[in-house]
Every structure is written in structure tokens, then in C-alpha cells.
Amino acid sequence: MSENTNILVVGIGGQGVMTATEILAEAAIAMGHDAKKTEVAGMAQRGGVVSSHLRFGERVLSPQITPGTADVLLGFESAETMRWQHMLRPDGITLMNTARLVPPVVELGLFDYPDDPLAEIKKSGRKVVAFDATSIAQELGDIRLGNTVMLGAIADHLPFPAETLLDCVLRRFQRKGEKLVELNRKAFEAGRAAVGAAEAALA
Amino acid sequence: MAAVMPIPAASRVLMSGNEAVARAVWEAGVKVAAAYPGTPSTEMLEVISTYPDLYAEWSVNEKVSLEVAIGAAYAGSRSFCCMKHVGMNVASDALMTLTLTGVIGGLVIAIADDVGLSSSQNEQDSRYWGRFAHVPVFEPADSQEAYAMTLDAFELSERFQVPVILRMTTRINHVKSLVTVGERGERASAGFKKDPARWVMTPSGAGKRIPLMFARAGELRKEAEASPLNFIEPGSDRRVGFIASGPAYMHVKECFPNAPVLKLGFSCPLPFEKCRELAALVDQVVVVEEVEPLIETELKAQGLNVIGKEILPLQGELAPNVLRPAIARLLGEEMPEKRQFGLSTAPMQVFPRPPTMCVACPHLGVYYTLSQVRNLTISGDIGCYTLGAGHPWNALDTCISMGASMGIALGLDKGRGEADKDKRILAVIGDSTFLHMGMQGLLDIVYNKGNVTVLLLDNRAVGMTGGQDNPGNGRDIHGDEAPRVDFAKLVCALGVKEERIHTVNPYELPVLFKTIRDEVKVPEVSVIITDQPCVLIKDYHKLKPFEVIDDKCTGCGNCIDVGCPAIHVTRRGKEIKPNGREVDLAFVRIETSVCTGCGLCVQPCAPDAIVHHVPVSPITLVKGCGV
Numbered sequence: 001m002s003e004n005t006n007i008l009v010v011g012i013g014g015q016g017v018m019t020a021t022e023i024l025a026e027a028a029i030a031m032g033h034d035a036k037k038t039e040v041a042g043m044a045q046r047g048g049v050v051s052s053h054l055r056f057g058e059r060v061l062s063p064q065i066t067p068g069t070a071d072v073l074l075g076f077e078s079a080e081t082m083r084w085q086h087m088l089r090p091d092g093i094t095l096m097n098t099a100r101l102v103p104p105v106v107e108l109g110l111f112d113y114p115d116d117p118l119a120e121i122k123k124s125g126r127k128v129v130a131f132d133a134t135s136i137a138q139e140l141g142d143i144r145l146g147n148t149v150m151l152g153a154i155a156d157h158l159p160f161p162a163e164t165l166l167d168c169v170l171r172r173f174q175r176k177g178e179k180l181v182e183l184n185r186k187a188f189e190a191g192r193a194a195v196g197a198a199e200a201a202l203a
Numbered sequence: 204m205a206a207v208m209p210i211p212a213a214s215r216v217l218m219s220g221n222e223a224v225a226r227a228v229w230e231a232g233v234k235v236a237a238a239y240p241g242t243p244s245t246e247m248l249e250v251i252s253t254y255p256d257l258y259a260e261w262s263v264n265e266k267v268s269l270e271v272a273i274g275a276a277y278a279g280s281r282s283f284c285c286m287k288h289v290g291m292n293v294a295s296d297a298l299m300t301l302t303l304t305g306v307i308g309g310l311v312i313a314i315a316d317d318v319g320l321s322s323s324q325n326e327q328d329s330r331y332w333g334r335f336a337h338v339p340v341f342e343p344a345d346s347q348e349a350y351a352m353t354l355d356a357f358e359l360s361e362r363f364q365v366p367v368i369l370r371m372t373t374r375i376n377h378v379k380s381l382v383t384v385g386e387r388g389e390r391a392s393a394g395f396k397k398d399p400a401r402w403v404m405t406p407s408g409a410g411k412r413i414p415l416m417f418a419r420a421g422e423l424r425k426e427a428e429a430s431p432l433n434f435i436e437p438g439s440d441r442r443v444g445f446i447a448s449g450p451a452y453m454h455v456k457e458c459f460p461n462a463p464v465l466k467l468g469f470s471c472p473l474p475f476e477k478c479r480e481l482a483a484l485v486d487q488v489v490v491v492e493e494v495e496p497l498i499e500t501e502l503k504a505q506g507l508n509v510i511g512k513e514i515l516p517l518q519g520e521l522a523p524n525v526l527r528p529a530i531a532r533l534l535g536e537e538m539p540e541k542r543q544f545g546l547s548t549a550p551m552q553v554f555p556r557p558p559t560m561c562v563a564c565p566h567l568g569v570y571y572t573l574s575q576v577r578n579l580t581i582s583g584d585i586g587c588y589t590l591g592a593g594h595p596w597n598a599l600d601t602c603i604s605m606g607a608s609m610g611i612a613l614g615l616d617k618g619r620g621e622a623d624k625d626k627r628i629l630a631v632i633g634d635s636t637f638l639h640m641g642m643q644g645l646l647d648i649v650y651n652k653g654n655v656t657v658l659l660l661d662n663r664a665v666g667m668t669g670g671q672d673n674p675g676n677g678r679d680i681h682g683d684e685a686p687r688v689d690f691a692k693l694v695c696a697l698g699v700k701e702e703r704i705h706t707v708n709p710y711e712l713p714v715l716f717k718t719i720r721d722e723v724k725v726p727e728v729s730v731i732i733t734d735q736p737c738v739l740i741k742d743y744h745k746l747k748p749f750e751v752i753d754d755k756c757t758g759c760g761n762c763i764d765v766g767c768p769a770i771h772v773t774r775r776g777k778e779i780k781p782n783g784r785e786v787d788l789a790f791v792r793i794e795t796s797v798c799t800g801c802g803l804c805v806q807p808c809a810p811d812a813i814v815h816h817v818p819v820s821p822i823t824l825v826k827g828c829g830v
Contacts, residue, residue: 012556013558022217022379025217025379026217029217029381034380034381035217035380035381036345036378036379036380037217037378037379037380038374038377038378038379039377046558046559046560046561046587046590047556047558047559047561047768048556048557048558048559049556060380061453061454061456061457062450062453062454062456062457062458062522062523063345063374063378063380063450063453064374064454064520064522064523066522066523066524066527067524079553079554080553080556082551082553083550083551083553084550085550085551086549086550086551102771102772103554103556103557103559103768104559104594104595104763104766104768105554105555105556105557105594106554107763107770107771107772107789107791108594108595108763109772109775109787109789110594111554111555112554113554114553120551124551143796
């Protein structure tokens, strides 16, 4: 159904793609939407490809996003962001971490990693905003904050206020103490700012 | 997992199909739940084990799990077992006679079909078991239905004294959607009542129960005709009507919101009259079912003119991108894709990213070694170590079913032709797979004097499904202490000679190499047990990470052949050897942030370029920092 919002989150096993999508789903539900989240896990936890689908709206039927109908593509890794471009609708937007995770099959020389995934995506005619979530997380002191940076990155591309998503992110850390809550708040805002700055530069 | 406080009744929460079934099992007052892990079913029992007031166990295999559930149901308690589709093949021996005895306490068997093969060796349609065993099949379409149908299934099971199959697919098990939960109902057990004519299935006793089974099937069909789980949505566009079950129903509603639909939730026995009712409403009927044409074939046999697999695939999910074009072609319409999208919907070409073994996985040492030993035929099995078939090791030659590495190895030995007379036959099997179905095969090898070297990879976990506990690691489903199998004593008891049993640390490559090379030459059965834990479980302890001294790396690439994902190529080059041969060079670095210091890559490094990493500044990590 066209009134549903379709968010596709992609990356590789172990990056936190599924958790990020679950938090997005919680935010949508907090706004009163029906929501369905799906992916195929299993082998994905062994460094394989992960694509997590989130659909929300008044009522969601099929949990899968049909190719060509995703509103936003949130990419945790460069080549993976390229892999799923066909899922976007023509006026959809890609928010992409420029980090590269090179798999053993490339290290063995059996396949090539694309020279410039960002350029390839731009060439295809789709709107894309790139930022280095991994470096942002490292600057904040811990690479594991990358997931929260990514959620901050999508916060202004959702049909509900960024604060709703932020609340859902921070709720996960409430029991772990104020220090972590603040760190994740900073990471979220840094992701938001990075996308904002990159979009301003494009305009 | 430890018991937690269940979410209060009337809460509306985001749950996977697996979590929803687990909740319903608890609410239904189930007393006994048993399973063997298998994607995509695993989380059902994992979550059930967190609920209070019931008994949950990891069984050694699916057949045992079903038998445990049968015993509890005979005792008058409600019981549950779950498994992936191939698990039902193992459990089916019990099912096919269970249908004759029936049950007293409700018994629900949840079977998770991996439609689309996300993590399985084949694709199967478990709805066949309903037809084969003459037991009812429910097919939920989302988490709320999985929850509600589980509760309904227990009611039906007790009313008809029949086990009920809850047929799920990956797209139900692993999809999260909203579920409104209810209260737990306490339920007293009726108690086991001796009744040999019913519980002891001998030829004469069983023969008398077969007519009862068919009579029950007839009554169940009437029940399906009247069931609210089967309903018609009349729609307004009468050109095509759909009969759909399971997740396919949601896809149909998504694509054709105005079409008449018969939604089958209680799909076996099939309610023929309901299907005729739908057919009477529309010009033509399309049956949308994943994956095989069961409903379609039965309806055609009834003389109904339906369309199914003539236009839909016999494999994989019937998602909107499959359904829309198929129905458009049927109606002679233009493909909706062409109308809708300006940009190409063809995927961009990107390298494949197959699953890999983890950084420092103990199997890396095993497969690196196997890739260095010549003249082997390697019979493989089901688990993380099946990945040994891939790059860079290419060291696994067969894999079909749980425990099959044993029998296939013996068959490769006994059936060898002249061309293979010098081949060494080796079987590779994990600890949990060995206990599941490998022990019998090894006994067969010993008894029949096979010449096979068995590598028993004991990593103390069911690794591929997430590191579940098993009888090999001394912990039960709650993580509490449990008796632990001694693999060396076990294989000795099966008849393997003591001097042919070796326990080896798979991180010590020279020892592992020598042991394998020596044992494959011995013309009788040997067992080599590797004894280091899976890196994903708590038994594993990280060591100091390594790094590469750039100046010392000669680009030989030996370390890359270990296959550890922490090793990355920094630059490539070429070298002309003194004999004039050109060789490729690959200079490397180690990602120290993920390296756990197993030392496997250090051993094949000729120039000693890999050393312990010395951090520039101390790294402070805050525990549980990221989401």
C-alpha cells in the first residue's frame, strides 16, 4: 500500500543493522503506526549480507519492500549501499556511511571492491548523502557508537520528529547509566549534523 | 536463558513470529517444551525457556524432542516442540505412529520452513506432513496470527486428541510485528492412564486405530469448513479470486486489495466447500501457496478449475515482485514495473559476500590444515564448518544432512573404484551434530571395519544457530550445570581403538597437521577431536591482538590462506622468481581492533612479520557502549 513508509537498512552481519531497524520500528510504533520489520538472518551473522526492511503506516500487510519502492536507504557500508540501490523509488534518498568492510573473497583476489561506490550511486541518478559514521564514532571515543550515529543520520528523513527516535535510542541505555545516555545522545546529534551538513553542501 | 517476568496481559508489543508462539505456549499452560536448534525455528524454544512455570529442554535431536513432547501429552499435560523443516524428517518416524495413538494433553508441533533457503541445505514444504500423517495444519500469516493460532491449535489438539502442526516460514518466524498478548491459563494434567490398546502400537493394536484416524480426518475437514480461521473476503474486482495461506496471504492483499480472497489459516484438511464458494464468486481462481502445489492439486482433483504453479514459481517466496507480474500476464496487462518506475530496477553489480568463519574461529586451523593435505576426499556435515567448502580452503566435498558425514564416508570407502584406491577418506563433523545423528554412523564405521579418519570438531556449542548449549558443553538450556559428554570415552565405547583417538588443539597447526597426516595413513578408523571453544560463547577467552610489521611482510600471502576475516590486503605486486616464474604478491595488515590473538596466521608466516600489537595509547572501552 502506497501510504506505507518503507525504510531499508543495509550492511553486513555484526554491524547492528537489525538492532537499528528494530529501534526505528519502535519509534514508528510510538507514533501510533502499525509496523513490520523483516530480514533474513541465519547466515548473516557470519559476515554475510544483511538487509533489514521496515514498513510502517496505518496498516502494513506484506512485510517486504518491493524493489523500487523504498523511501530511504540507510547504508552501514559502502558496497552494500550500492548493492541495494534498485530497492529505492526514483525520488528516494540514500544515507550512506562511507566505511568499507572488505570481505575475504576480495582479499583473496577473487573479486574486486568497487573503486568509488559513492560515484557509482551518483551516476545512477539517485539522491545520495554520504558521511563517515565510523570516524564520527571513533572521535566520540568508541566505534560501537556508529550504530547511534547512523540512527541520528536518518532522524530528519522520517515522517515523525527526530526526538521520537532519539527517545527510543536512549531508552536502550537508561539502565546502563547517565554517562552512556549522554554519549549516545552526542552520537545521535553528530549523525544528524553530519547529514545536515552534507545536504547543505549539495544544495 | 534465565526466567524473566513476562510482559503483562493486554500489552501490544513488537514480536517476531517465534516470540509470539513462545508467548502463546506459555499462556496455553504448556508444561513441557523441547527442541533442537535450527534456523529459522531456534528462537521459539530460546524464548520459551525464559518463561516461568514450564519445563524446557534442548533435546539431542528433533525426534527425541518430539518423543519428549509425546510423553508429556500422554501424561495429560500440554506439550510443545518445534524444529526447522529438515528436523521434521528426523522426527517423522514418531509422528507417523503418534497419529494413531493421538494425545490426551494438547500437543502442537511448530515446523519452520526455510522458504528461500536463508540457512538450509534444501527447501521443503512441511504441509505435506499434515496430509501424510492425517493431522491438522495451521498456517499463520504474521506474528499476531502465530500467537492466536498457537492457542487455537492447543484447543483443537485436545478436542480431537490429535497433534496439530503449526506451519511457519522464515517470513513468519523472523518478521517482527505487533502482537496483543493475553493471560496465562493454568491447566491441571489429566495424568497417564494405562491403556495398552491405545498406547502400545503393535500390528493388531495399530490396525484397529487406522479407521479411527480416517474418521477423525473426516471430522477435521468439517471443522475446517466451519473454522473462523478460513474466511472469504468478497472484494469488488471479480476477474481473479485468490486462495492463499501463510505469508502469501499478506502478499496477495498487498498487491490486489480489491480482489476476492479465501484466506486459509486451517489449511489441512482442506475445506473444499469454502473453496467452491470462492470459485463461484469470480471469473478465475489463483491458488497462492508457498511452496508446493498442495492446495492446488487437491482442488484440481475435486474438479475445481484453479490456476497455480502454471503461473507461479515452485520455489521461493511469492512476494509482491513475483505475484504482480504473474497476475498481470494472466490478465494480459502491461507489467506494473514498467508503468511505475523511471529508473532501472536491475541491481548494480557488486561482489558476492558469502558468510565466513569468524575471526579466530577454531575451525580455521582445521580447514587451513586440510587444505594443505593432499589426496583427501572429505565428507562434510551440517554446521559452521560446512563453510569449509568455500574459499580459501575448498576442503569439503560432500554435505547433505545431519550426521551424514559418517555414513557417506563409509560408503565412499566401501564403494571406491580403482581410480580412488589411494584416496584417504576423511569425515568432518561438529560436536552437536555428532550427538544429534553422528554417533550411530561412527558405530557403523567401526562395526563394519571402515577405513575413515573422523575429525570431531568439538567447539562446545551449536555454533551456526547462535551458540546454544548441548550435552557436549556441560550446560543446560538455562546455562546451569549439566552432565557433560566425554567425547574420547564415547568414541572409545563405540569401539574406536584407544591409540586411534587423539585430542588436539586446533590452534597448534604442526601438531594438527602431523596427527591428520599420520592417521589418514592408518587403514582403520581414527578419531581426531579438536577441543577449543567457539569464539562466540563465554568459554572463549581473547588474547593479545597481533599486527603486521609492514617492512618485514614479503607479500607471500600464506597468512591469507588461513581465511581469517581480520587479515586485509594493503597492496598487491608481482615478483619474478629465479626460475623465471612470475608470482603474485599480496602485502597484508591485521585489523587489530577485531583480532583476538589466536596466532593461526603467525604460524605460516615465513618472515616472522606478525607480532603482538603494541597500542600507541591505552584504549578505554566502556562496556555495552553501542546499541
